[in-house]
Amino acid sequence: MEVLSDHNWVLSVGTFLPLVGVLIMLFIPKGEEALTKAVGLGTAVATLAVGIFTMVQFDYGKAGEMQFVAEHDWISVIKSSYYIGVDGISLPLYFLSMVITVLVMIYSWDHVPSPGNPKAFFSLMLVLQTGMAGTFIARDLILFFVFFELVLLPMYFMIGVWGGENRQYASLKFFLYTMFGSALMLVAFLALFFKTGAESFSIPYLVENGGAIAKNIQVWIFAGMFVGFAVKVPMFPFHTWLPDAHTQAPTQGSVILAAILLKLGTYGFVRIAIPILPDAAKEWAPWIGLLSVIGIIYGALGCLAQTDMKRLIAFSSVAHMGFVMLGISTLTPFGLNAAMFGMVAHGLITGMLFFVAGSVKERYHTLEIKRLSGMLKQVPRLGWILGFCAMASLGLPGLAGFWGEFPAILSAYQPAEGLPVETFRTYMVIAALGTVLAAGYLLWLYQRTAFGEPTAEFAPGHGHDEDIHDVSTFEWIAWTPLLVAIVVFGVYPQLMFKVLDPAVNVTLKAFGG
């Protein structure tokens, strides 16, 4: 692929700049908390500036091609190289990861969770940022694997050190699930490498040659990757780590987890598993679709059963990622576009919901739904924001969530050639039922927490007045961009679809898309 731009340093700088920040922070004495935070935030903002530069320089007319491509020798003995680039599929996610990191850091300015230590907390967020951004730009499987794994430890510590009561259990569960998936994924990568002639780990090369592998072998290799990515998404039945991790993680951890980390899995399907192994993808697609709709219904029913607000949002993630995976499983450009849009939309909306949940917890010291009530009276702005996000999450037209969910359902009406049409139409009906349930649990959540009078224990004059205040300045700064984005993409989805579509079509070349 020819180099479209001379700016091929841009991606490397954008990816590794956070690590420079970590290095600087290492030399800041422990007491200087404000300075530490400033350096951390400054690094994230500088990274975002590079990201904005990338967005500006990106040639949107050629969104289907890789841009800012850089390739250098890395581990030449195993034929793996440092090969990076972005196209229309990776760009939104790459940029989203930078935005989320900055917003999370702004939020952290006065919200460093117990037991404190902003130095470590900010450093971990920066390492996470490198891992996330790197995963989205990697064009080499080994490079992808390294970045994919790089996010594990920081998130493990984020949950385990700064998390809730049950943090140790949750962090270990998160880690073991993900590691199990990636171990099998690595075996699959290696098998892929040798079955394509042991020539290269570069994704374009494998896309070209992967289709020639015998179908029964493809199916097995796909299985290995499937476990790796499905754990991360997470798909039913690999999702059980998610509610624990989300519930126990500090707000910042939940936001990053929901907004970006889950997307590493779906991105893996779109970028690696499906284009490289088209025959296996067709073989697997009905099963992936089945697990997706199970996830949609199961997640929704799970939500209805929750008594904890954060856990409810976590289960809603399972359902939403089900829609994304359903779109992917149709193997059509329409479905894949919907899925990619859904990924970003879910990142914005669920990220926002977790922010709100964190702030509710900070004010009321609980997230138990039955103890919360009358937020609209007590903290009206926070209450309205929660309502706005709940509407966005249930897929209200005009907000971003709609454009992820509705087209994904619609795409199941006409899956790619060779896929069982009746099966997918059945999935479509079930998924549509899922949206009804989604409206049910979100509205019910909103009704119970925001309407009515504050419960007796939190009523004015019961000793909580100092804690219970409305949205603070830092919260406004951190949240406004997300809220605006939810509206903008809801009103004008074409903004993202036109970036995604060319790249999606290239990805699905093998399916005649």
Place this chain on the structure above:
Amino acid sequence: MLNALAASEWTAPVIDYHAIAPEVVLAGGLVLLLLLDLFLSDAKKWVLTPVAGFTLLGAFIPVLTVALNTDGARSMLDGRYVVDDFSLVLKALFLLAGYVVVLISADHIREGNYYEGEYWFLLLTSILGMVMMASSRDLVSIFVSLEFLSIPAYMLAAWKKRDPKSNEAGIKYYLLGVFASAVMLYGMSLLYGIAGSTKLVDIGSALGENLTSIRALAVLFVVIGFAFKVSAVPFHTWAPDTYEGAPTPVTAFLSVASKAAGFVALVTVVFVGFPGSHEVWQPVFWILSALTMTVGNVMALRQSNIVRMLAYSSVAQGGFILMPLAVAGIEGVQQAALRSVVTYLLLYAATNLGVFGIIIAVARKTRSGEISSYGGLFGYAPGLTVLMTIFMASLAGIPPLGGWFGKFTAFQALISAGTNWSYALAVIGAVNSVVAFGYYGGILREMWMKPAPLGDTSPVTVPSAIGVALAITGGSTLVLGVLPGLVLHFGDLAGLTGALGG
């Protein structure tokens, strides 16, 4: 008769002194240490430490110069003692690992009120044996090197003579070590009977691919003898007790250098001596590898003492190193298998020595080997905690820290073989690498997420020598994880003279 003897006048073999300069420097250093120990008063015994350290660094210089000045191999004594790329990189490993052991021992030995001179003398003797092992291509020289490195190690394990645990460590190590040597010698005697030569290359051609039961038995005995040395399950029983009882720096030495020496001998014998007999040793290695990593992991999960846990962890790591040997006889896989073993050994050495450096540093404060004594370490020793995290993650094989690449090469070798057996072993290995995080993660959890026991948060003072050791090991763990290409080309099969025409 007499005429015949007179006619075959004995000529001294040609010795390439440049090539054996590392051994010569080490031997010279040993003599110097003995003399200094004899004449120095106790108050001045500290001089011995730098002498030992500089001897090792001094021996490292010729390794570099030979490496830079040589293309191919330097062969001596009719090809029985060879200095090639393979041996040079392992000599470098042994010398540098030895140097790091000196660094982490220095304060421990000074404060222990035991014999200092003897400690350094024994340590360097053992390293000399390892350095010789890397070049040996003959049954006799392999056996001599093996005893040369083992006997001082037995004594080092029992070095704290007033501590019954240390005595137990030494005795157990000694008894099982001697037993292993005996088994191996029996196999070697059979090999000599078959081939009529002790030279590995000759044995390789004499064994051929024609396997009779006696040949299979000979191969099996030698392999099992080394399985003891590398503490492969079920021949690992000495390891936990020895590791726990021996002085901690000695444990570091045993678990890294001594184990590596065992693997070096194993690899040399298998690749040079038994290339045609892979039908015998491949299944043996398959079983040993699967058992070793599984049993090692399961046992490590149950430990509450950190050194004992690391003993089992090192057993389990041995299983991963053995993995590629289970397919190393298949055409086209040899290269990848050898590269994997050497790469894994290098990365494992850097990481594991670092772990012991931290254990020694922390134990200076806590006086405890219990895993629970690491509680709250992040609160009062963040630097050590971050380093330990790096090491643990590296041992667990999480990118981008050194260890991942060792595991990667092992998987790569297995999958390139492409047989059902190799896929099965790869999956067993993958599952085990996840299980392993159970105990490595346990240490992380203790350090980062638990409170300090008894609320004791007085800082840990790290002696400068250990600081240097940690900088070396931590630096290499990080750099080699990101740029593994730096070590990778050392393990080429062409570098192992005598193997498959190489």
